[in-house]
Amino acid sequence: MQQGTKPFFNCKAQHKLVSEMSDKKTQSSNSPSSQDISFDNIANKFDKNIYGTTKGRLRHEMLMHNLAFLWPVLNENACVLDAGGGTGEFTKELLAKGYQVLLNDISMDTLEIAEQKLADYDGLSLHHGAIQDIPAHSQFDLVTCHAVFEWLDNPQAVLSHLFELLKPGAYLSLSFFNQDANLFGNVLYGNFQLINNGMKQKNRLRLANHTPLKPKTVLNWLEELPCEVLKKSGIRCFHDYLKDKQQQSDNYQDIKQLELQYSDQEPYLWLGKYFHIVIRKN
Numbered sequence: 001m002q003q004g005t006k007p008f009f010n011c012k013a014q015h016k017l018v019s020e021m022s023d024k025k026t027q028s029s030n031s032p033s034s035q036d037i038s039f040d041n042i043a044n045k046f047d048k049n050i051y052g053t054t055k056g057r058l059r060h061e062m063l064m065h066n067l068a069f070l071w072p073v074l075n076e077n078a079c080v081l082d083a084g085g086g087t088g089e090f091t092k093e094l095l096a097k098g099y100q101v102l103l104n105d106i107s108m109d110t111l112e113i114a115e116q117k118l119a120d121y122d123g124l125s126l127h128h129g130a131i132q133d134i135p136a137h138s139q140f141d142l143v144t145c146h147a148v149f150e151w152l153d154n155p156q157a158v159l160s161h162l163f164e165l166l167k168p169g170a171y172l173s174l175s176f177f178n179q180d181a182n183l184f185g186n187v188l189y190g191n192f193q194l195i196n197n198g199m200k201q202k203n204r205l206r207l208a209n210h211t212p213l214k215p216k217t218v219l220n221w222l223e224e225l226p227c228e229v230l231k232k233s234g235i236r237c238f239h240d241y242l243k244d245k246q247q248q249s250d251n252y253q254d255i256k257q258l259e260l261q262y263s264d265q266e267p268y269l270w271l272g273k274y275f276h277i278v279i280r281k282n
């Protein structure tokens with residue numbers, strides 16, 4: 001930490017709310033995240049629509065599978081940031097492992113749901129604010145940022161910032177909605193009008209209103225940073241493309257088995273609805 005800098009988050013002390021905003025629903029106009037999309041007012045819908053379905057379950061289970069190698073490597077009391085952690089589903093896993101977790105989100109609605117959900121766990125601190133507003137001197141052993149980049153105005157700038165928040169040798173787990181898979185899926189579903197409109201959804205739920213990224217674009221950004229890419233994998237390489245959607249739940253274990261087998265294999269990894277990258281900072 002720089003000398004004279006006021007600590008923002010002390011990993012050893014649990015903070016109820018690290019940074020409180022005077023108006024909990026309002027972003028400052030100077031905020032670097034003023035164009036980013038908050039999940040205020042859709043937090044409940046997100047929690048139910050995503051985590052109540054095989055889509056959310058499989059995304060979550062694949063992330064856990066991909067990160068299993070980390071748990072024996074991290075210290076017992078590792079300091080973890082769940083950036084844009086929403087309603088706290090992934091934070092719950094981290095707390096269950098005994099880590100000290102700072103759950104950050106620009107949406108107070110999501111944090112309120114998370115706070116209730118995680119009331120029985122030790123080690124939780126909440127930060128209401130933009131990822132970009134977390135001071136660079138806060139240093140973490142692991143940063144997770146899942147399904148957030150597609151909601152950001154400038155994901156590359158946020159990637160650089162997240163990178164600054166890592167201690168040397170620390171890990172970043174990043175997953176984001178895959179633009180290539182989005183196009184592929186829309187062709188399979190026959191959504192030609194949507195494709196011809198440049199994939200801009202009209203009159204749709206806000207949950208569809210995001211900007212997917214190409215995996216190769218993000219991998220190119222990472223090439224400019226001093227880090228090693230440890231894992232690259234697709235999440236839901238098959239599940240979303242099933243013709244008979246009923247099979248997503250009826251044959252869940254069969255599909256999951258195939259996802260586990262092929263998620264990091266060519267060519268399937270590039271067609272996962274989400275792309276997952278794990279890096280270690282040099």
Ligand SMILES: C[S@@+](CC[C@H](N)C(=O)[O-])C[C@H]1O[C@@H](n2cnc3c(N)ncnc32)[C@H](O)[C@@H]1O
Pocket residue numbers: 033036037038039040083084085086087088089090104105106107110129130131132145146147148151152
């Ligand atoms: C799709 S949700 C993902 C939540 C969680 N990571 C998960 O996987 O369940 C995206 C979250 O990013 C948050 N978000 C968007 N822009 C943000 C920013 N600049 N800083 C912090 N959170 C942000 C939204 O409010 C929302 O809760």
